[in-house]
Amino acid sequence: MTNQYEMMIGLEVHVELATATKMFCRCSSRFGDPPNTNICPVCLGMPGALPQANMEAVKLATRAAIALNCKINASSRFDRKNYFYPDLPKGYQVTQYYEPIATDGYILIDNPRKKIRINRVHIEEDAGKSIHAGDEIITAEYSLVDCNRAGVPLIEIVSEPDMSSPEEARQYLERLQRLLKFARVSDVKMEEGSMRVDCNISVRRKGSQEFGTVCEMKNLSSFRAVVRALAYEFERQVQVLAQGGKIVRETKHWDETEQVTKALRTKESSDDYRYFPDPDLPKLELSREFIEQVRRQMPKLPDEIVSYYVDELGLPEYDAQVLTADPLLAEFFDACVSLGADPKTASNWIMVELLGYMKANNIPYENIPLRPEYLVSMLELISEGVISGKIAKDVLVIMIETGQDPRTIVKERGLEQISDDESIARIVDEVIAEHSSVVEEIKAGKAKAIGFLVGQVMKRTKGKANPAKVSTILKDKLLS
């Protein structure tokens, strides 16, 4: 039944800007400090306090807009969005409603290759945080407000409803997150709330020209939650429509434990926030020089880095994509290459061994547990023939866990490869003597069985024998 319907998904993404201070005062915007320690008359909305725009935040917003291929508006404006809530100190949020800083951008996704249009990017301030004593506000005995977050600068990125599956939404979000990370606009962490996603979804019968009723979904704490909530909501709406029902325009809350969406409030008419220009703030005028400067200072974005890796360093596209999952990972790789590592070799070790270890141990990119110089000197040890690739895998884990450099590790633990012909020949002889039946097979023409004997030599030397040499010596002895 679902295949007779299609969905249109639009995303509203809030991202906290990585500034040291708040949007309209100079309180610290650090996450995780004790409650109500980063506050002042301005962000508490005390009588007489006035806002002063943070130009660093404006710079980061401009940078985000450039990264998202937007048109930058030389003149934008701050407006007040009026509503009452205990964690909204002034009784209004300063945002850009009528004239946002940027419009008309896009993000490209790969599967299917598609352009997701961005309607607008605007700057606003965050609200504080309410903590309810109890499960929810209605039943709470009391509620506490932490204003540390009140006034932290945000940008909101509003897409057009161009995504037609939860998978496309996930790709859009991953692309967006990666772009903003590389542009150093935000640390974009869903778990710390520095990236927050609201979804708008509408469903209609395929081929229909009319738009379906839009439902908004909130409280999506991971990309996985976004995908599941969209899939759930699509199923639900299709059920309703198929039975001839009507979709009610409402705001829904994703319940992570029950894996269902629940109605928060119905939106029969849209809320009236009585937006009007904030008389305390002049227009935000961006000079051409300012915009050009932001453009010049733009850190390298993933697409540019990927083509550099592919075209200049000769990496496969796949490697280049994996290495640009995060700017710190790309930096790590770049450091290895600039220290002299062969790009493809370094890429292999990073992708397979390092990322494997990090994934198994749940280590985020910002804590890459290895110094690039150590990885490079380990690669040198391999190419110098001091250690085998197999031993190197152990060395890598020891480097991560002890923090020691690879040469010390190899030396102290006696992991050097056995390369002298005499020692290898002695062990080869022992192995030949012990496996006479295999030797017979080889001599009878089953050359492949040599591999088994190589393995036996390696086993006896605990992997330290140079496998190429072992193979040559074996062949010499058995086949000539």
Place this chain on the structure above:
Amino acid sequence: MEIWGLPARDILKYISSGEISAIEVLESFLGAISEIDTEINAFIEVLEPMARMDASRVDAQLREGNSPGPLAGLPVAIKDNICVKGAGCTCGSKILENWISPYDAATAKRLREQGAVIIGKTNMDEFAMGSSTETSAFGVTRNPWDLERVPGGSSGGSAAAVAAGMAPLALGTDTGGSIRQPASFTGICGLKPTYGLVSRFGATAYASSLDTVGSMAETVWDCALLLEAIAGHDPLDSTSAAGEPVAYTKGLQGDVAGLRVGVPKELLEGVSAPVKQLFHNTLGTMEHMGMTVEEMSIPSIAHAVEAYYVVAAAEASSNLSRFDGVRFGRRAAVDTLDEMYTRSRGEGLGKEVIKRIILGTFVLDAGNIDRYYRRAAQVRTLIKREFEKTFERFQVIVSPASPDVAFKIGEKIHDPLTMYLSDLITIPVNMAGLCALSMPMGFVDCEGSSLPCGLQIIGKPFDEQTVLRVGHYLEQEIGLGIRKEVCAMRRKLTPVRECELVD
């Protein structure tokens, strides 16, 4: 020597010559306040310990041979919507009755840094919404000229304090006339500066795009002195204008002959006959001083009041949302969030304030914003443009500062429309972002009282200097007579004390 009641300029001379200390000056004024203010109710809070500390610090600096600054030892009264660290800031409202400001307004800070002594916080219409000080939650302030009458408003407390001699200088705020009209009603000078000249940081907002902080004093020179102290760019107020500081007191000398003075006929509508008579006499004096006076027209003024009440109410409805009982101020003891909002605000805010919040909410409503808020903004642009054009031909524009003299307490409070319309003379100045001085031009006999009446001198944006100079020259012509009346008034008010006549 009796110090209270003297103009600031004289007190400065006595302090700098060492004849008298800052603490003696302060004690003299504190004495006057304790004696007179029981009748006037100009002060919501007298900051005795804090003021004594300020005054002692000034004296210590003087003893050590350091200059405490241009306002050394001068007591200044501050309207109770301007924050002073460690003092209350009620804005005339119950909702802020027990709130203590944790920070200084930019103006308060500048005053202290220049040696002023902050003597107390003055009464006002609640959140500056009113023209009589009758909407204050802390009782009406009485006009020293006639205790049955209002001092005007909303800066009525500051005006009455200066008029009665309880402070030589006072800060007021002016959103639609709140400095100029009470100055007119109490026979003092009040300067509403150009929007952006004086920082609004720390002055509780009523209508942010119209609010200004200005000076009130007995003489034009004193007004200029106080303006000099508080004017100037402040990065904390994003609407503050860039610009070099101006020495207004020095610029009072200089010629006024040849100045072209415009008299818009729209500002004379509804002006009472005796005030009109005084005004025409004053125009005569100005001509006599060599200025050319010409009656002219600025038609858009006719729409200023309606547009003003839309814009001001819209901004106020948003500005006053922060008084919600959550972080500070009065909170009603209730069980639910909605009740906390409605009861805290309903009980904490007065009728006039609630009325304007509702009006403002209405005009910003998505269905109404085009018809009201946006149209008002257009009218405002029109008014601004017409004034700009007018100032191509004239250096200053003059009118009475109020259509009539002070009215009786209770006389107009139930007739809001008349009250609103009486602001017609002052409102266009705020709408166009201009500067204007209100200064006494004479007296009108009214039911046995001699009541002062002010002249409004309007100047181009940031041309406070010309406005003050014209005022200063006029004051030299007519000031002595006014000072005599002031002394007579004060003698009636406090028969045991002398009022010195200084020229």
